[in-house]
Amino acid sequence: MSSKPVQTLRRVVIRFAGDSGDGMQLTGDRFTSDTARLGNDLSTLPNFPAEIRAPQGTLPGVSSFQLHFADHDVLTPGDAPDVLVAMNPAALRANLADLPRGATIIANSDEFTTRNLAKVGYQTNPLEDGSLDSWQVHPVALTSITVEALATTSALTRKEKERAKNMFALGLLSWMYSRPIEPTEAFLAGKFTSKPEVLAANVAALRAGWNFGETTEEFASTYAVSPAPMAAGTYRNVTGNTALALGLVAAAHRSGLPLVLGSYPITPASDILHTLSGLKRFGVTTLQAEDEIAAVGMALGASFGGALGVTSTSGPGLALKAETIGLAVSLELPLVVIDVQRGGPSTGLPTKTEQADLLQALHGRNGESPVAVIAPQTPADCFDAALDAVRIATTYRTPVLVLSDGYLANGSEPWSVPAIADLPELTVEFTTEPNAVTPDGSPTFHPYARDPLTLARPWALPGTPGLEHRIGGIEKADLTGDISYDPANHDRMVRLRQAKIDGITVPDIVVDDPSGSAKVLLLGWGSTYGPIAAAVRAVRAAGHHVARAHLRHLAPLPANLGGVLTAYERVVLPEMNLGQLALLLRARYLVDVRSHTAVRGVPFATTELGEVILTHLSEVSA
């Protein structure tokens, strides 16, 4: 513990920013872990360029990691950082606009060389020219102090020593916000077992950073943020991609089906493939296919064989999978399709977030091709969404599309790890006996006979004697599944497939309207959960009444949704697209849902949404 005075804060937003090669993501991850352990609630937002490592010191090469932690329920990664750690001039320049006046800047002064300044268009050194006077600037010679701290470690070159400077920064910030550094030391020990010098250097740099804070007069006090009250339980920090992968494994476990992931790498979905490829010990098979079409084809082939077929991708990949998902709709086999949405159209903004694949998920196939669609709302919620998707896919024998996005995928938050026994029961029954009789009375199998309740068709696996049958993408006769061009049969089958999706059991939408007297309902779906909830909280704190509800099931929609929408004078729907859910709801319920849209590749800011709400409130009460 530090010997300097400690100030207590309720919440802090820190942004680590540096070159793509500076290890900012790791630094942020570690700070997050240590913060989570302290019991703060938190939310994170990594942000990096599509290039792997753009030229050093340039604006396009800046990579950052933002962390919001507090002694209370945290809903977003924070609109604006209280502290910016800028590892070079580019990091400063790229992030300064987001920094409110008065915020703290810790800058690696070693990197503010004439050459580096010029690279990003600084004529003079902002650390010295007074242009940062409105902020609290702490220039720290991060690089040279790190190298000096490692003077005795002769096994490494200067370049290698310099690389430890992110650990120095982490040590300093850990000191400043009273985070322990031991867990990171343990983490480093695990990571660098085979490279003892590198381990030693990193640990030394970490400690040096801490000591620097404690020793130097640059920093007068440290800060503490008390733990947030959280429900009892065991917690960990998870990103959305990790939670999704874990959810799939848990669902496979609960359903007794082997998990087969067919996937083709694409940002920001690739980590799902990476994570699952490391979970073979749970019977997970991952197949990296030649493209997205093959990936979903492999998953569908596995489903035909009785596995839990899953495919993961992002928007451009979903476009490619369209025809095969249509086949799955026609085959009526379980299939889970994960789309981690990113900025579009086309290649778009591969590393940024967006919600613009909703209509593609619903309508992006030829013919009437209905599927179920689910959207998780926070990183940790991706776990539950995966379980829910598997429940629907296996119960109703249908493709289910899960719409995550770049923000959920890479963002993280504490997650109360559930007990296995509390997870939903997902047992699947395969058909093993004939389910019909031929005109002459002998038993036979009708692959398109349906469960009267769910309208699901039987899942009879190859290998089951006596149930040999053929299925395909051509229209099939009701019950028998034989090829049929009969007009009335086609109409019936089209409506049956739609009715099956419409009949999926989904929970009612829950409205949060504490006063009961709100006239305006803030509605959202997917990853806007945090920003909307935070904005609503802020507006309520200012004494206004506003209701809030969040949609998890986009297809089918909850049965009570129409009633909820018409119960309010105004429904406001913020989306990171041009109003896709608004289109669906307006069409379905003829309610004049008001869109608020922003397509910037970044989550909504709480303040922005707060203003939107206030505008609507004033219009409605006017």
Place this chain on the structure above:
Amino acid sequence: MSSKPVQTLRRVVIRFAGDSGDGMQLTGDRFTSDTARLGNDLSTLPNFPAEIRAPQGTLPGVSSFQLHFADHDVLTPGDAPDVLVAMNPAALRANLADLPRGATIIANSDEFTTRNLAKVGYQTNPLEDGSLDSWQVHPVALTSITVEALATTSALTRKEKERAKNMFALGLLSWMYSRPIEPTEAFLAGKFTSKPEVLAANVAALRAGWNFGETTEEFASTYAVSPAPMAAGTYRNVTGNTALALGLVAAAHRSGLPLVLGSYPITPASDILHTLSGLKRFGVTTLQAEDEIAAVGMALGASFGGALGVTSTSGPGLALKAETIGLAVSLELPLVVIDVQRGGPSTGLPTKTEQADLLQALHGRNGESPVAVIAPQTPADCFDAALDAVRIATTYRTPVLVLSDGYLANGSEPWSVPAIADLPELTVEFTTEPNAVTPDGSPTFHPYARDPLTLARPWALPGTPGLEHRIGGIEKADLTGDISYDPANHDRMVRLRQAKIDGITVPDIVVDDPSGSAKVLLLGWGSTYGPIAAAVRAVRAAGHHVARAHLRHLAPLPANLGGVLTAYERVVLPEMNLGQLALLLRARYLVDVRSHTAVRGVPFATTELGEVILTHLSEVSA
């Protein structure tokens, strides 16, 4: 001319039905041609199985061709045939349900053998067992009379002679409806130049059919249908696929651009590829690609080079092209994408018609990816739609999707051939000069600078010195087109692309409301034009007031559409899907558009729609 008494009819619906190998499509085509020449208005509906030639004599192998002709404006191929020509028991069985009591059946009695009857489940011969007593049945030994008529043609085998029986049937029907057979003789002469025996046999069979009608006592009288009053002009009969191909060639001609079609065969779009591949003389290049993705890629590559890039497909192919169309949206290059819709989902009903790709056309891509969408309404209208699509694509530098369907593609009607000079002017201007200056004042080229009126960006072709530039699917900075991850820029570009589409000039929708006092508006889009118009006509003839309007532009929608929809007490929208346009209009205008949907793979019947209208009329006036 026949010497038997002639009865005059106002309209006739004939259906030729036989085995896939019986040449029914050719027979129907010829009868249509000869009928068109007589000045009747007409509409046709071919109907054939997805198999090339299913086993002879079976129900799945039946192929038919229906023709409706009249002395007045014809809007549909007719709900129910007045005459069925059934070349075998399968043809009878497959079509009888469509045949109103009292209709005429001409059946090839030679084929009603025990074996053939059994093949389709007839226990006894319907021509003899009295089961057809409600119809006027004429059993004719078509096969044996044909063979007999060719007795002197010794160069052919019996099998070959039998093959001419469709010409016998054509001759008989031509006699019956007072059609000339000389044009068909001329047609056959052209077709069989290199096979004189076959030619002779076909001509002999044709004449024998005519003479059979004239001579035998089976038929008491012949019928005449007077010419329909038509606007002065030169007419020909066209199918939708032919009209589309011709429209593209005409558009290329008027725009001065070489036409490059990239295509992959798929029913029912393949004929567009076939037709265009025969028009090299018009500078048309057709590239049969390895798949649909390559096909649209080739078209887009050609557009980049300054050609008129076009790709043609059906629903499953459109799904595959999604990602590349998204690239075209981002590149902002002209591209025409033709989707001849067929029954879906998945492989669906390849040879049947449907309108279920509208939402796919609009939404089937990742991100906000707006395109223009046009739907022709009759076979001949496909010509105009093609011209309109090219106008929009080249003027606005955007992909344009043309939604034809299986009914338009293969159906036909008389078309008043326009004078070339009356076709729209489509001249395209390429950019050849710098359009901006660098900060230091030297001229430069901004590939994403926009025309203030159309928001179109410049089309500067490779080969133009000084305008070298790079474009791509990653988000680009406004004006310069450089890669940009800037949040505000992305939002701006997303909205600019949408605004460009929204700003396309399309004509107002025209309402047909003769009395001006209708409360119900019948709205349609695409190929439902004929059935809706016919039903409205029938309902009006019964003394009711009903208004009618048909949408050609689905994106953007006509500016006056909202006003039109709200001007009526009720808007009824029949679609061959589950209500796709209804969804869009309800969302956009919050009007309670009433869907009437049928997804049967066949066009709406006039009577069915008539009843729908009457129901709505009674509800509204009640």
Place this chain on the structure above:
Amino acid sequence: MSIDLGLPQRPLTKKDFTSDQEVRWCPGCGDYVILAAVQAFLPELGVPREQVVFVSGIGCSSRFPYYVETYGMHSIHGRAPAIATGLATSRPDLQVYVVTGDGDALSIGGNHLIHAIRRNVNLTILLFNNQIYGLTKGQYSPTSRVGQVTKSTPLGSVDTPFNPLSLALGAEATFVARVMESDRPLLMDVLRAAHEHQGTALIEIYQNCPIFNDGAFDLIKDRSQQQARLVRLQAGEEVVVGAEGERKVLVRKAHGGVEFVDEAAVDRSAAPGAPGSVVVHDPTNPDPSDAFAISRLDGPEMAHVPVGIFRRVSRPTYDDQVREQVASALHAAGGASGDAELDQLLRGPDTWTVP
């Protein structure tokens, strides 16, 4: 996951493999012949029919699965190899066949085909090559000969066709064969060998489409021409063609590749491998160069068309190895995971507890 219902076992017959679906190919289509041969072959495998799966794409040929009384999937155009890969990898107990056409496999599906081949997935791929798109009514295909006039090439096609076997060999194939539809004994032999083969077996079957490309293979079907053109590859034997007296023998060229020379001109004393020395067919040669050279013998003029097994070598299969990685991970972890292991996974290395 094979399920034993304890049904009585009796030797299966062709009829057992015939489904109740009406066969809907054109009269005279070569597909009938292949169907009959496969249905006749399947009983001899001794594999219960529920353990056989046919996966196809789209095309006339791809209707095949409907007619065989096994499990089957008529999927979408070109994607059968990918779907079959997913099935075969997750279900080692099944015999997975892919049925495809020249358009399905080599045009839209080319990529899935070559990737299945390089991975060496346990699949038998029956490629019905009629050198035309049948189902869409007669456009040229990637195996149509240059100059072929079709619906989409009124002035003749200009693209060089693929040689499916050269392509497969270039894609690291372990089993490659070609058969004429009408040669039932050879088809049976090849199917048998493919069944024994571990990995992807590609069998190209020349199939006549009497409607849109009739007679494409007449030069090698016609008895009078066949002998001079059809080259029956036999493991361990010289590669010969032609009738008695007009026999030609395959020898090595001086600058790579192989060629036929009159038997009389063959120098049997040439050292094995010397130019002019006789080629003894060895499908098990690890080096695919000879198989490749032999695959180059045929051309559009069909001067010499080798049939039989070109290559048959052993290499670990994709699906076996994928399963092996999973199995060894399970083994290393001490068996299948229960609730405890899952719980540990969910917790991860870094938890904290709120009391």
Place this chain on the structure above:
Amino acid sequence: MSIDLGLPQRPLTKKDFTSDQEVRWCPGCGDYVILAAVQAFLPELGVPREQVVFVSGIGCSSRFPYYVETYGMHSIHGRAPAIATGLATSRPDLQVYVVTGDGDALSIGGNHLIHAIRRNVNLTILLFNNQIYGLTKGQYSPTSRVGQVTKSTPLGSVDTPFNPLSLALGAEATFVARVMESDRPLLMDVLRAAHEHQGTALIEIYQNCPIFNDGAFDLIKDRSQQQARLVRLQAGEEVVVGAEGERKVLVRKAHGGVEFVDEAAVDRSAAPGAPGSVVVHDPTNPDPSDAFAISRLDGPEMAHVPVGIFRRVSRPTYDDQVREQVASALHAAGGASGDAELDQLLRGPDTWTVP
């Protein structure tokens, strides 16, 4: 459609081919070296830069077009060969280059690649092979060696990689070459030959990805190892490897294929083509069998890696023939069509007139 603005002509330099865009590859990426070589090469073509077009897919390598001051399109993953085919076919006046990676070209884009190759479209395809997916941060690719541990293969990959050159040869390639990124003279030579070539030229460029697959080519980069491994193919010359004194020479094997033997053991009296006889490299050999055999020399252990031009034969190109069909149709019809011809087309053979 080339547009002549009458701009003054002066010899172009490397700088003229350098765009104003900041190059955004990782420090040390092999792509820099290739970019510099191509920019240095382009001026020597004597082709004005507006007539050069680079079309790429997606991947680190596919960012290439942004950096070259010509026309360019950074398209979507795997589709560049198809897009370039449309462009090259409609614009014979342009020099069309495709830039692609091992994932872009051989994974998602495999089908377009082999079809472009069999069609022999006038394209030069630069395939940057770093045996990894760079842009998506390090998953294995279809050229990664068996056992490679990557983000998606923690226990090592199990699929046999493609040999891109064998694959191309199996796909009827007319021009096939391989170069090391660092070998600028050879790269220039090959680019020059590709430029002269009519049809599709596939150039595989081994490229190091220092971030995700560093050192993949060290065995042939490292001076000490290089000589024993790198095989420089030279037309008309023997194929040799190894330093003076340790030289090995390529000879034919007895049962197809080729192998290296110690120079001392070579029997120079062996008849040309005999087993043990020396292979004289002939890229123009119409029979691709030798080129194929040579392509088989390299393997994951990189014992012998041939570089240079494997094959270079002439065959009519797709785009030339497509244009020729259009031109001859125009010619037969007596020239371009005017309003009258279009009018006749619209009317068709069967009109009637309503007065």
